[in-house]
Amino acid sequence: MIKVGIVGGTGYTGVELLRLLAQHPQAEVAVITSRSEAGVAVADMYPNLRGHYDGLAFSVPDSKALAACDVVFFATPHGVAHALAGELLAAGTKVIDLSADFRLQDATEWGKWYGQPHGAPELLKDAVYGLPEVNREKIRQARLIAVPGCYPTATQLGFLPLLEAGLADPSRLIADCKSGVSGAGRGAAVGSLFCEAGESMKAYAVKGHRHLPEISQGLRLAAGKDIGLTFVPHLTPMIRGIHATLYANVVDTSVDLQALFEKRYADEPFVDVMPAGSHPETRSVRGANVCRIAVHRPQGGDLVVVLSVIDNLVKGASGQAVQNLNILFGLDERMGLSHAGLLP
Numbered sequence: 001m002i003k004v005g006i007v008g009g010t011g012y013t014g015v016e017l018l019r020l021l022a023q024h025p026q027a028e029v030a031v032i033t034s035r036s037e038a039g040v041a042v043a044d045m046y047p048n049l050r051g052h053y054d055g056l057a058f059s060v061p062d063s064k065a066l067a068a069c070d071v072v073f074f075a076t077p078h079g080v081a082h083a084l085a086g087e088l089l090a091a092g093t094k095v096i097d098l099s100a101d102f103r104l105q106d107a108t109e110w111g112k113w114y115g116q117p118h119g120a121p122e123l124l125k126d127a128v129y130g131l132p133e134v135n136r137e138k139i140r141q142a143r144l145i146a147v148p149g150c151y152p153t154a155t156q157l158g159f160l161p162l163l164e165a166g167l168a169d170p171s172r173l174i175a176d177c178k179s180g181v182s183g184a185g186r187g188a189a190v191g192s193l194f195c196e197a198g199e200s201m202k203a204y205a206v207k208g209h210r211h212l213p214e215i216s217q218g219l220r221l222a223a224g225k226d227i228g229l230t231f232v233p234h235l236t237p238m239i240r241g242i243h244a245t246l247y248a249n250v251v252d253t254s255v256d257l258q259a260l261f262e263k264r265y266a267d268e269p270f271v272d273v274m275p276a277g278s279h280p281e282t283r284s285v286r287g288a289n290v291c292r293i294a295v296h297r298p299q300g301g302d303l304v305v306v307l308s309v310i311d312n313l314v315k316g317a318s319g320q321a322v323q324n325l326n327i328l329f330g331l332d333e334r335m336g337l338s339h340a341g342l343l344p
Contacts, residue, residue: 002329005031005069005093007061007084008076011186013098015046016318017075022052024322024336026329031065034058067091071328073321074099082119085144089126094328095144096321102127102146103214113210130324131218132333133157133268139327147324148218150316151177151211151233154244156218157271157291158308161264163222167255168248168304170227173219176245177231180238180282183312191235203234240313241282246306253302257295265293269334270315270323280309287311288341289319311341 004021008014009032021027032042038060042053059065063084066072071094074081081101088095104110107121118124128142129135131153139145148156155175162168181197190196212231219227236243250257258276265271272292274280280292288311296305310316319337326333 001028002026002325003068003070004029005033005066005072007033007066007072007074008080009042009058010034010037010045011075012182012313013317014075015049016313017073017098017321018042018046018049018053020314020318020322020336022049023339026331026335027322027325029053029056030069031062032056032058033061033066035060063087067093069093071096071325073097074101075318078114079116079119086120086123089123089143094142096130096147096324096328097145098147098317098321100146100149100210100214102144103129103148103152104217106213109213113208113213129218130320131156132320132323132327133265133271134160134218134222136327139324140330142328145324145328147317147321149211149214150179150183150242150310150312151175151209151231151244152214152218153316153320154242154291154308154310155215155231155246156222158244158246158293158306159219159248160222161261162248162250162257162304162306163219163227164264165255165260166223167250167252167257167260168223169251170219170223170225172249173227173229174247175215175229175231176234176247178234178236178241178243179312180236180241182239183242183316184235197235198237201234201236203232206232209233238282240286240311242310242312242316243280243282244306244308246308248304248306249302250297250304251302253297253300257297257304261293261295270337278307280307282309282311283343284341285309285311285315286342287314288339289314289323289337290341291315
């Protein structure tokens with residue numbers, strides 16, 4: 001059994017990670033930490049986990065207890081993993097970080113977007129960006145994995161086939177994305193109140209969102225050159241889900257885009273390229289570690305529209321983290337993640 005530690009398990013990504021690991025046949029959660037909830041039983045905080053973690057309680061972070069684990073997940077706000085990751089890595093413990101701390105390879109760029117200096121720039125050379133559809137082989141050998149953000153996962157998976165094939169004009173990419181309210185986290189905030197978010201929809205951070213440099217970094221690598229991306233996120237009145245509508249101009253309209261996408265993702269267990277003309281729905285991936293994609297070329301023109309949907313808490317966070325765990329420890333990639341989405 002893989003001995004698992006979790007730092008910061010009180011948010012939505014934390015409870016989702018616990019839910020997924022509860023049915024994982026090779027993983028056992030031995031330690032879960034929270035300064036604010038120390039002593040509280042996990043099953044008392046999250047009644048859905050009763051019968052799964054009845055002996056587990058939150059504890060104050062203890063580096064020795066965490067270092068005794070085979071792998072530690074960080075489900076924390078940005079900045080926390082900077083302080084602890086180095087010590088755990090030095091003890092031989094693998095680290096899978098769900099925060100943004102190690103996603104960007106440029107420490108200065110990270111500081112600009114996150115409003116504080118990067119706390120562990122010396123670890124960036126060891127950090128592997130945990131998008132399995134791109135970095136599977138690097139993940140197998142990794143010590144430190146940076147789990148991609150939710151918007152970046154849906155957006156990159158939608159654009160990758162076009163950029164890798166050199167088909168899209170990389171200078172004019174547009175990502176129009178919608179997210180459920182759980183993407184804002186569990187903390188009390190006026191914008192997340194039911195009366196504020198319900199029956200309303202709005203764009204936000206049009207000037208620049210923290211996920212922009214992360215998406216740009218990945219698309220730049222896929223294209224092999226600089227890219228120009230306009231990324232506009234929206235808040236929608238649902239709990240889970242991301243719907244990315246992606247626009248790109250193609251330089252060759254003779255290419256069969258459906259075949260291109262199907263070939264690129266043919267061997268990917270968690271990317272589902274839907275039949276031509278499809279319109280994937282966020283509800284079809286609720287609770288599942290799947291990205292559903294459809295590709296369109298309206299009126300047969302040179303503008304391609306890619307539709308990409310994920311559950312922001314699963315393929316956009318905790319499910320992808322477990323997928324990385326499976327790859328890292330040489331397990332079947334589908335282990336603990338093969339369940340279908342929840343309908344209705």
